[in-house]
Amino acid sequence: MRILFLGDVVGRSxxxxxxxxxxxxxxxxxxxxVVVNGENASHGFGLAPDMARAFFxxxxxxxxxxxxxxxxxxxxxxxxxxxxxxxxxxFPPGTPGHGAFVATVAGGRRALVINxxxxxxxxxxxxxxxxxxxxxxxxxxxxxxxxxxxVIDVHxxxxxxxxxxxxxxxxxxxxxxxxxxxxxxxxxxxxPGGTAYMTDAGMCGDYDSVIGMQKGGAxxxxxxxxxxxxxxxxxxxATLCGVFVETDDTTGLARRIEPLRLGGRLSQAMPEG
Numbered sequence: 001m002r003i004l005f006l007g008d009v010v011g012r013s014x015x016x017x018x019x020x021x022x023x024x025x026x027x028x029x030x031x032x033x034v035v036v037n038g039e040n041a042s043h044g045f046g047l048a049p050d051m052a053r054a055f056f057x058x059x060x061x062x063x064x065x066x067x068x069x070x071x072x073x074x075x076x077x078x079x080x081x082x083x084x085x086x087x088x089x090x091f092p093p094g095t096p097g098h099g100a101f102v103a104t105v106a107g108g109r110r111a112l113v114i115n116x117x118x119x120x121x122x123x124x125x126x127x128x129x130x131x132x133x134x135x136x137x138x139x140x141x142x143x144x145x146x147x148x149x150x151v152i153d154v155h156x157x158x159x160x161x162x163x164x165x166x167x168x169x170x171x172x173x174x175x176x177x178x179x180x181x182x183x184x185x186x187x188x189x190x191x192p193g194g195t196a197y198m199t200d201a202g203m204c205g206d207y208d209s210v211i212g213m214q215k216g217g218a219x220x221x222x223x224x225x226x227x228x229x230x231x232x233x234x235x236x237x238a239t240l241c242g243v244f245v246e247t248d249d250t251t252g253l254a255r256r257i258e259p260l261r262l263g264g265r266l267s268q269a270m271p272e273g
Contacts, residue, residue, distance in 0.1 A: 019058040037063070
């Protein structure tokens with residue numbers, strides 16, 4: 001299976017780049033599964049239903065969220081009717097929506113996508129490791145199993161926590177990829193057990209910014225250490241950032257992993273088709 005994962009979409013710049021670029025990118029890479037983190041799509045804070053629909057129309061199969069999942073209140077009823085948008089699985093029981101989704105792709109193959117949120121320097125949620133373990137217990141990847149691939153989006157601040165996820169579930173899933181920091185990491189690799197790993201996929205947004213926000217107001221907050229002007233997304237040309245993974249349909253494990261950076265200010269990186 002050919003899997004494309006795109007990092008946090010930030011504001012209008014990120015949305016426009018995604019909806020314009022994803023159809024051609026999906027075709028160029030012959031991607032079977034496209035997962036997009038959309039939690040910063042609405043002015044940097046949350047995701048609106050119309051934005052989710054636009055992402056699906058552009059070619060996304062699953063949209064993941066994170067700590068800004070509830071910033072647009074209209075997303076709450078939408079999560080109950082659209083299972084392809086998932087929020088972190090380690091929110092407490094009774095939270096609206098679901099933390100995982102099984103997508104069916106070409107050839108009837110099935111791919112599990114799980115979203116969890118870290119706890120270091122983040123909100124105090126339930127244990128994300130046990131949340132993933134519980135989801136994986138419902139399915140089986142590999143020979144005799146019901147899944148041909150499995151992806152975990154770890155929305156977390158600390159690289160140590162993300163690495164711990166990678167090693168904890170190495171050999172059990174196809175890809176463990178981090179989101180939330182908006183900065184693409186250079187550590188993409190296949191772990192010893194066969195799971196592809198990348199600490200952070202980066203963002204789909206304007207990198208002439210402070211993690212996607214206009215740099216003046218964002219920087220001033222660090223100088224003054226007091227509330228300042230409301231943060232607003234940067235509106236320059238966006239870079240689409242993410243990771244591309246090719247897996248073995250028999251085992252579900254990774255054959256290769258390559259970073260993707262397309263457009264905008266960053267050095268470009270395009271996986272081989």
